[in-house]
Amino acid sequence: MENEIVISIKNLTKDYKLYENKMDRLKEAIFINKKKYYKEFSALKNVSLEIKRGETIGLIGKNGSGKSTLLKILTGIITPTSGELEVKGKISALLELGAGFNPEYTGLENIYLNATILGFSKKQIDDKLQEILDFADIGDFIYHPVKLYSSGMFVRLAYAVQACIDPEILIVDEALAVGDAAFSLKCMNHMKKLVAKGVTVILVTHDVQAIRSFCSRVIWLQYGEIIKEGSPSEITSEYVKSLFLEEKAENLANVKKVKLKEKEPKKELIRWGNHKVLIRDFNIFNQLDEDTDILYWGERISIKLIAEVIDTDIDFENLGFAFSFRNKHGLDLIVSTTFDEGVSFANHSNNKFVEVQFELENILTPGDYSLVLSAEDRSNNNPSYYDFIENAVVFKVLGNKRFFSLVQPQIKQHVNFK
Incomplete structure (x- = not known):
């Protein structure tokens, strides 16, 4: 039957x-x-x-x-x-x-x-x-x-x-x-x-x-x-x-790519902050170092951003940069900040531009996500923002296996029979 x-x-x-x-x-x-x-x-x-x-x-x-x-x-x-x-x-x-x-x-x-x-x-x-x-x-x-x-x-x-x-x-x-x-x-x-x-x-x-x-x-x-x-x-x-x-093909004519060292903030982005520091350029790269908006579960990826310091009187010691991967419901699934990892910009107050790169294994399971970026002032318990960009990149994750969670790290399994 x-x-x-x-x-x-x-x-x-x-x-x-x-x-x-x-x-x-x-x-x-x-x-x-x-x-x-x-x-x-x-x-x-x-x-x-x-x-x-x-x-x-x-x-x-x-x-x-x-x-x-x-x-x-x-x-x-x-x-x-x-x-x-x-x-x-x-x-x-x-x-x-x-x-x-x-x-x-x-x-x-x-x-x-x-x-x-x-x-x-x-x-x-x-x-x-x-x-x-x-x-x-x-x-x-x-x-x-x-x-x-x-x-x-x-x-x-x-x-x-x-x-x-x-x-x-x-x-x-x-x-x-x-x-x-x-x-x-x-x-x-x-x-x-x-x-x-x-x-x-x-x-x-x-x-x-x-x-x-x-x-x-x-x-x-x-x-x-x-x-x-x-x-x-x-x-x-x-x-x-x-x-x-x-x-992507249908909307290609309407898409405006981010230009490196662009002099003015991108007006089409949803962004806010006091803009004493501006994120000028950003990209997501796959493990082949290709700028992409289609990623695969388990591959090595990186997020790169370039920021410009507009006001040199900011508190460089408490300057931080962060990224977040959000799902379509607005839930932050992966977050990383330079400040919380102990990265200090205190000795670089004379530099006008700063490049930050985050590298990680993609543990997001297949679905739709967005990249959120921020330049932060961490001098207080609650961060204030120089620049905060919602949906900087909207991307998809694909995979070739079944998943049962929002994120899934690669896990080594060992089985012994005794």
Whole structure:
């Protein structure tokens, strides 16, 4: 049963007719001259794939790549234009937030409504009710109309209904993105338990780390076609890199590079401070000493900056420079300061320019990050800033293995058998 194919898709195509206005649709219905008043758009083009029982499939691709169309066909919401589809097993799907819920009904009433639509009897729902309530964990709000719910409460209830009624195939499309971190983790752990029981899970998300840590196989859709499929680490790395390079190419004309020894502060940067010291130039270098904004986990990297002393009356003894790597939530993951490492500039008050270099092994796990730089006055307990630059460089980290933490140093492991 382990290798049993539960979803088989052969040459699946979905075409839509796009009309410029409502009158064109009416003209086509009335006139018999066979003139086309529409443009054809193929949301899916000859898609073929097989999914086995117990597999965890990650479906990735940009908006408009055909992911949601494919899921709607799998769940029977829409029909394909051509091709073959065979599904073995009961499907539960968490697609668009609020789909299948009546906003006027209470949460409890919607549990019975949803489960009934999925083909469950009242007795079966009664037997599962407490498990659903415990998992949703929304308290007395279960007795209030869902139109009063926050998006987080909504997804809690929706996932609890779909996942707690013993599905054979579970489809989750981006809905967990609106939940809090604790509930998202709870859902991921629950899905792992379902997979252990032989449930097939299809997960659609833009969270590459979630795909890497949970899925056994990844399918990459682009413009309605499968362009690659394979291991999560390999496919997601290629996907993230393609997105980044594409975005970089699109915005290249608008990007202003930092010039060495630039005489005026960069106005496009978000920076603040009294500017008695100005950071004039900065770069991130990979282990090949290339100026880059794509790094790899585990490689040796360096951050270099050049600062200009504008006011020579500053306190050089308490001058410091610092960098921080922040994640997309603004959390400082790695911070280093020259002052706290005992570097002194007291004997260099006659130098107008100073170059600082930080070297380290990149322990950031794959994701999006930003470099923050500062020139500091550390004469007091709380630093004051000569120059503070937010998001000096926005960069990506790629990797070729699975990670389960925000940072991951390389660790040597020794095992002895006695």
